[in-house]
Amino acid sequence: MPEDWIAILESPLPTSRALDFVTDPRAGGINIFLGTTREETSTGGKQLLALDYEAYPEMALSQMKALAQRAREHWPILKLALLHRIGRVDLAEPSVVIAVSTPHRKESFEACRFLIDELKKDIAIWKKEVWSDGSGTWVHPHSS
């Protein structure tokens, strides 16, 4: 039976619990990926303080569940955790945690890479850059 932990959380992501969740005696490999807030300096010299994430949670959750199902169709995933934080995420803190266990390491690398690449494409979650002068910039690429 598939065992997935898929959630959108307003609190700091429980990274070690995600690792515990996917730990399994049938697994020969576990991959865990954290997407973290990176420091930036704007062209005008402002410093990035944090990222603010906003979700359409009902839609984003169903998209994340569908994404997990697609990964399960490609790789023999034992357990999977897919967590996204919303609200303010300070520098160096994770906004995304993905953990995957599979029987062999190659599969866990591939599945984890697939999950993060696809998560970035069209999940209904947006981010706003919060700058040192108090301004905020929504990040909306030109290709949707």
Added chain:
Amino acid sequence: MRVHVKLFAILRDRAGTGELSLHLHDGETVGGAVSALAQQHTSMADFLPRVAYAVNREYVNASTILHDGDELALIPPVSGGLDA
């Protein structure tokens, strides 16, 4: 009929609210609803051509017919969800 509109990210900031109620003629399409929004909320108008649409949490296109009580979400281009 009445449609519930959900706004996110830049559209929510521009409109000053995350939810709107829109009165429309029966049989109106998503595209018609978005045109009505652009006229009523001019602060959003220039960004609306860039949004995708979801009705009752499923992506649809502009020609989709709306029904009373539908939830119409305007989905700005997503930023990738993380910076990595």
